[in-house]
Amino acid sequence: GFQSKSPFQLLPDFRLKCGLEIHTQLNTKFKLFSFSTNDPFHSIDSPNSNVSFFDAALPGTQPILNYEAVIDAIKLSLALNCDINANSQFDRKHYFYGDQPLGYQITQHYSPISSNGKLSLFENIDNIDQSQKDIGIIQLQIEQDTGKSMYDDSKHFTRIDLNRSNVPLIEMVTKPDFTDLKQVRSFIKKYQNLVRHLKISSGDLETGAMRVDVNLSINDYARVELKNLPNTSSIVNAIKYEYNRQVEIIKNGSADELLTSPETRSWTGVKTVKLRSKETTIDYRYLPDPELPRVILDNDVITNISNSIPTLPDELLSRLISKPYNLSMKDAKILVLNSNGQNEMYTQEELQNFYLKVFDCYYNVVGEKLNHKLPVNWIIHELIGSLNKLELPLSKVLPKLSPEKFSEFIVLIHNKEISNTSAKLLLFHVLNQIKENDHSIREINFDSLIEEFELKPATNASKVDLTELCQTIITELNNEKLLNDIISGKKKNSIQYLVGLGMRASQGTLSPQSLEETFKKILQVKW
C-alpha cells in the first residue's frame, strides 16, 4: 500500500492541486421537471411512491420547469458572487443506466445558470493557514438527480427506486484552486453552511443531499477524479491516499505513463481504485433539450431574489465580533453557523434572533457601560444548557420569556441586584415552570420572584457584613502561604478559593464579584 503510517504531509516538491464538484439536492416542494413530490428520503421504505410519468420517462411526457429550483439556484449563485446568466439553457447528457430512464440527464452544459464566482476562506473564520484564500467558482448548473439502483446479492437482478429521479440538483464546480487539505475541508463546511443558511437544502452529506467529487493532481500531471466520498473523513482520507499514491508514481519515474490522461477513481474506504479513464468515457453527445425553452430572466427578477437573501454568515460573524457586540469568534459561530451538529431545542435562526433582541434591549438600558459577555454567556451557556437539561424547546419558552423579559433579567445581573448563583437558580426555576406549563406565571416578574425567594444579595444590605465575613474567613483559614501567593500575584487564581468559601458561607447570596473585590481590599492586593 501507499498509505504510510506516519502522519500525512504535503511535500514541497509535489504541489497538490484540487478542484471540487459538489452536487446539492434542492429542497423544493416538487421535482425539477414534474409535479411529483420532492422527498427522496422520507419514502425510503416505499420505493417508487413519488414518481410521475415523466420521472419514469414514459414516451410522450414532457418536462415542465420548476421555477422554485431556478430561484434557489439564483440565490446560491448570488451568495457565491457569480455572474447570473439571464439567458440559460438545458441540455441533454446521454448515457445509459438503469436508474436513468430517459436515457439522458437534463443538465446545463453549454449555457449554465451562472458562472465566474468565488467563495473566500478566512483564517479567523474558517481556520485555514493563511489570512485569506479565494476559491474560484467556475459555474453552477441546474440538473436532475438520477434514481437509485439497489443490487441484489445474487446479482441476478437490480432493484430500481425512482423516488430520487428528477429531484433538482445544483452542480457547483470550483477552479482547481485548493492547495492543501484544510482549505478543502473548510470550503465544504462553508458551502454546506451556506446552503443551509439560504434554506435551499439540508446540506447533509450522510443522506447524499450533498455529494462531493474531488479532482486532484500533482505538479502538472493529469487530474484524477475521486468519487464515492460519502462523508468528510472519506474526502480527507481519499485525498491523502491519492496524494501519496501519485507522489509514489512520480518518484518511481512512471508518471509519464500513468498520470498523463484524466481518470476517475472510486474510494473504497481504504484506497482509491480505477473506475475508468476519462478518455474512454462514452461521448455524452450533449444536445440542447428541444422540449425546454431557454430560461430568460428579467433584471427585476434577479433584483427581487437578491433582496430576499438573508445577511450572509461571514457578514453576520464580522458584525458580531465588532462593536457593540464584541463577541469572541467562537461564540459568534455558535450563533451563526449551521454546520456543527444541529440542536433539537432551537434553530440557529431562533437563537441568533433571540440573542440580537436581548442584546438590543440590554444595550438600550445600560448603554456604553455594557458588559458584552453577559447576554452571550447567559444565552449560550445558561439558557441553552437549561433548555437541553429540561428538554424544553426555545420556541415554547419565547411566549413567556420574551427577549425583552430576558434582557430585564440580564440587567438585574448587570446591576448586581442578584448574584450569579442566585440568577442561575432563578432562571432554572422560571424555565422549569414554563415546562410544567404553570399557568400561575402569566407574566414573569423577576423582582417579585427575587423577593419571594429571598435572592437579594447581602451586599446591598450592609457592606460591613461583607467585610466582616471575608475577614473571618481569612482568619479562620490561617494559611499564610496561600495568602502570600495571592498578594504577591504568584497564584492569582487562589483568590477563587477564598471566593468559594465566601459563597458557601453566605449560601450563594453574595456575588462572586463582590467577594473578590472585598478579599482584594482586605489583603491589599495590588494586581
Ligand SMILES: Nc1ncnc2c1ncn2[C@@H]1O[C@H](COP(=O)(O)OP(=O)(O)OP(=O)(O)O)[C@@H](O)[C@H]1O
Ligand atoms: N489540473 C487539475 N488538478 C486538479 N483539479 C483539476 C485540474 N484541472 C481541472 N480540475 C478540476 O476538475 C473539475 C472538472 O469538473 P467539470 O464538471 O468541469 O468536468 P468533468 O469532471 O469532466 O465533468 P463531469 O461533471 O461529467 O464529472 C473542476 O473542479 C476543476 O477545478
Ligand SMILES: [Mg+2]
Ligand atoms: Mg467530474
Ligand SMILES: [Mg+2]
Ligand atoms: Mg462536473
